[in-house]
Amino acid sequence: xxxxxxxxxxxxxxxxxxxxxxxxxxxxxxxxxxxxxxxxxxxxxxxxxxxxxxxxxxxxxxxxxxxxxxxxxxxxxxxxxxxxxxxxxxxxxxxxxxxxxxxxxxxxxxxxxxxxxxxxxxxxxxxxxxxxxxxxxxxxxxxxxxxxxxxxxxxxxxxxxxxxxxxxxxxxxxxxxxxxxxxxxxxxxxxxxxxxxxxxxxxxxxxxxxxxxxxxxxxxxxxxxxxxxxxxxxxxxxxxxxxxxxxxxxxxxxxxxxxxxxxxxxxxxxxxxxxxxxxxxxxxxxxxxxxxxxxxxxxxxxxxxxxxxxxxxxxxxxxxxxxxxxxxxxxxxxxxxxxxxxxxxxxxxxxxxxxxxxxxxxxxxxxxxxxxxxxxxxxxxxxxxxxxxxxxxxxxxxxxxxxxxxxxxxxxxxxxxxxxxxxxxxxxxxxxxxxxxxxxxxxxxxxxxxxxxxxxxxxxxxxxxxxxxxxxxxxxxxxxxxxxxxxxxxxxxxxxxxxxxxxxxxxxxxxxxxxxxxxxxxxxxxxxxxxxxxxxxxxxxxxxxxxxxxxxxxxxxxxxxxxxxxxxxxxxxxxxxxxxxxxxxxxxxxxxxxxxxxxxxxxxxxxxxxxxxxxxxxxxxxxxxxxxxxxxxxxxxxxxxxxxxxxxxxxxxxxxxxxxxxxxxxxxxxxxxxxxxxxxxxxxxxxx
Numbered sequence: 049x050x051x052x053x054x055x056x057x058x059x060x061x062x063x064x065x066x067x068x069x070x071x072x073x074x075x076x077x078x079x080x081x082x083x084x085x086x087x088x089x090x091x092x093x094x095x096x097x098x099x100x101x102x103x104x105x106x107x108x109x110x111x112x113x114x115x116x117x118x119x120x121x122x123x124x125x126x127x128x129x130x131x132x133x134x135x136x137x138x139x140x141x142x143x144x145x146x147x148x149x150x151x152x153x154x155x156x157x158x159x160x161x162x163x164x165x166x167x168x169x170x171x172x173x174x175x176x177x178x179x180x181x182x183x184x185x186x187x188x189x190x191x192x193x194x195x196x197x198x199x200x201x202x203x204x205x206x207x208x209x210x211x212x213x214x215x216x217x218x219x220x221x222x223x224x225x226x227x228x229x230x231x232x233x234x235x236x237x238x239x240x241x242x243x244x245x246x247x248x249x250x251x252x253x254x255x256x257x258x259x260x261x262x263x264x265x266x267x268x269x270x271x272x273x274x275x276x277x278x279x280x281x282x283x284x285x286x287x288x289x290x291x292x293x294x295x296x297x298x299x300x301x302x303x304x305x306x307x308x309x310x311x312x313x314x315x316x317x318x319x320x321x322x323x324x325x326x327x328x329x330x331x332x333x334x335x336x337x338x339x340x341x342x343x344x345x346x347x348x349x350x351x352x353x354x355x356x357x358x359x360x361x362x363x364x365x366x367x368x369x370x371x372x373x374x375x376x377x378x379x380x381x382x383x384x385x386x387x388x389x390x391x392x393x394x395x396x397x398x399x400x401x402x403x404x405x406x407x408x409x410x411x412x413x414x415x416x417x418x419x420x421x422x423x424x425x426x427x428x429x430x431x432x433x434x435x436x437x438x439x440x441x442x443x444x445x446x447x448x449x450x451x452x453x454x455x456x457x458x459x460x461x462x463x464x465x466x467x468x469x470x471x472x473x474x475x476x477x478x479x480x481x482x483x484x485x486x487x488x489x490x491x492x493x494x495x496x497x498x499x500x501x502x503x504x505x506x507x508x509x510x511x512x513x514x515x516x517x518x519x520x521x522x523x524x525x526x527x528x529x530x531x532x533x534x535x536x537x538x539x540x541x542x543x544x545x546x547x548x549x550x551x552x553x554x555x556x557x558x559x560x561x562x563x564x565x566x567x568x569x570x571x572x573x574x575x576x577x578x579x580x581x582x583x584x585x586x587x588x589x590x591x592x593x594x595x596x597x598x599x600x601x602x603x604x605x606x607x608x609x610x611x612x613x614x615x616x617x618x619x620x621x622x623x624x625x626x627x628x629x630x631x632x633x634x635x636x637x638x639x640x641x642x643x644x645x646x647x648x649x650x651x652x653x654x655x656x657x658x659x660x661x662x663x664x665x666x667x668x669x670x671x672x673x674x675x676x677x678x679x680x681x682x683x684x685x686x687x688x689x690x691x692x693x694x695x696x697x698x699x700x701x702x703x704x705x706x707x708x709x710x711x712x713x714x715x716x717x718x719x720x721x722x723x724x725x726x727x728x729x730x731x732x733x734x735x736x
Contacts, residue, residue, distance in 0.1 A: 081129040084116050090270045095429035105192040115192030122426045123522025124150045130190040138200050145189045152600030158184040171573050171595035174213055185211040195258040215588035217243040223286035227275040238283050244589050246724040247374030250283040291373040291409040294723055299410050299713035304348050305330045310340040311354025316361050316665035316679040319657045321696040329686040332712030361679050362687030364667040365642050367558050367634025374724045376411030379639040381720035383689030385710040387412050390456045391419030391430050415671045418447035421458035426521045428458045440465040444472045454479035459521030463488040470497020486521040494555055504559035504617045505529045510546050511536040530605045534612035538623055556630035559621050562645040563636045568610035572597030578644035581703055581730035622652035633663040643702045656699045703730045
């Protein structure tokens with residue numbers, strides 16, 4: 049799909065997460081791109097933190113469609129232009145994209161000639177016979193490319209189009225809404241695009257003209273920014289019925305006892321695997337756990353054979369920006385029954401959490417943090433942006449009053465505000481974690497009141513040059529880290545003293561190692577180890593996104609240097625483990641990456657049993673729900689996955705989920721996968 053769909057799907061954690069990626073842009077990356085004329089149509093690109101850029105479109109006298117897009121998101125630069133030539137019927141005849149994104153060169157082209165099409169993107173290329181009515185689904189591009197595609201869908205018979213190089217898209221009418229900006233009133237229609245990701249993608253039209261996309265990163269006509277919350281509420285209400293239907297179809301609550309018989313069981317409290325165990329579940333709780341020979345099935349029980357399989361407590365993704373209704377089935381299909389959401393749109397995410405808790409939507413337990421950042425061009429896109437210490441402390445009060453577990457502090461905060469924010473948070477019983485504000489080292493943040501450090505690069509930040517520390521709210525935390533981390537001696541006297549203090553203070557760490565593997569290791573076009581097991585099972589548009597590669601090398605940082613940095617960060621996680629520090633596994637992604645995170649922990653020196661504890665009992669205890677979750681224990685909530693494999697010898701077998709249970713609902717993983725367009729289970733791929 050076009051860049052808008054790819055980027056937003058990423059931001060809502062339904063595909064890749066380029067929000068964790070960065071670049072060193074040219075001094076003026078937009079200098080050689082088309083410049084919009086004064087009469088160009090303009091859309092503002094914004095989030096809850098404020099504006100992030102603009103998108104322009106115009107048509108030249110010769111009928112060529114031009115567009116230009118400029119985005120600055122937390123220091124990450126996108127500068128694009130796109131040229132399209134359309135047929136008299138609106139069909140796309142040729143397209144050229146130029147510019148840069150956080151993944152590097154955005155150059156892409158498509159053309160039709162003599163009944164055949166050819167394309168070349170940053171991740172793939174190909175050709176084939178062109179069928180009239182088909183539409184090229186580009187990897188990148190501007191908003192204008194999306195508009196042309198949407199217009200074609202509206203005109204198409206049955207509002208359906210065959211996509212090139214593969215896939216199919218359909219458009220459904222979703223809702224209507226009357227909105228006003230105080231000067232003008234519009235009657236808008238929302239449509240849902242099906243087939244470009246794991247679920248419906250809503251867009252808003254004013255008659256036959258594209259008007260807005262409302263989401264994490266919104267596009268709206270200039271002067272209409274004030275209606276975005278209203279549009280978001282309307283589209284989410286319209287989509288809610290689909291989520292409610294899935295509850296009845298896939299996850300009705302179980303009314304009879306369930307017995308998992310003669311299974312290998314992961315004991316997260318003892319951090320060991322136990323053979324030949326049987327487990328009984330009644331009324332959504334574990335009522336018996338023990339050797340198979342001593343556990344008798346109730347007469348009316350449903351018995352599931354466990355021989356050769358492994359029963360695992362429900363997994364946690366401790367860094368999951370839960371962004372859409374479809375995230376629930378996607379996560380549950382991976383055996384993920386709980387998440388810590390470290391930052392999201394407050395109103396929308398609170399409502400989604402309420403629907404899950406009320407049984408109106410399939411999804412995991414959600415432990416939320418309120419993300420708070422300083423205002424400015426590098427502010428996080430879903431943050432509550434604050435401008436002074438008074439507002440910063442008030443945001444902490446808001447987190448408490450609205451039922452959040454924690455506050456997550458971010459990189460553009462004034463370091464002077466951290467201590468008063470942490471003091472207020474602890475007074476109110478809130479957990480404090482996050483990125484380390486720019487200009488501040490992690491030990492300063494810990495001494496000011498942090499309970500947990502987010503991302504292992506911020507643990508390593510203690511040893512970075514001052515210039516990297518000063519600019520850690522932008523690209524320096526990625527490329528500066530890659531440049532200098534390989535040379536850090538984590539066993540030096542200074543670094544050892546630093547880790548000693550973290551250990552004494554019982555500081556937890558959410559490493560998200562897999563995000564650094566994704567940005568440091570693969571070349572463009574490569575399939576990373578995190579996604580290789582899923583190739584051939586995902587929607588075509590999603591699979592193309594898997595090939596986006598990592599950060600583009602720079603004159604200062606080669607690909608080899610990046611890979612050395614990944615190894616250095618992995619070694620640091622191994623050292624935290626050897627010190628028995630609390631590590632909680634998270635992805636900062638879609639959830640598909642969680643098992644790869646655990647594979648990296650095993651590669652860092654953990655046993656599979658210890659690695660699995662970071663995604664079960666450790667987060668349950670850290671996030672205050674260890675009494676109901678995190679282990680297969682009599683009296684606890686029955687949250688588990690049954691996997692067709694042996695993660696005690698290969699942690700990657702955790703991907704092979706057959707059943708998952710959450711909230712008293714026993715669900716087939718294949719049913720969850722099929723509900724969001726995944727054709728089958730992942731492949732067994734040995735970790736590398």
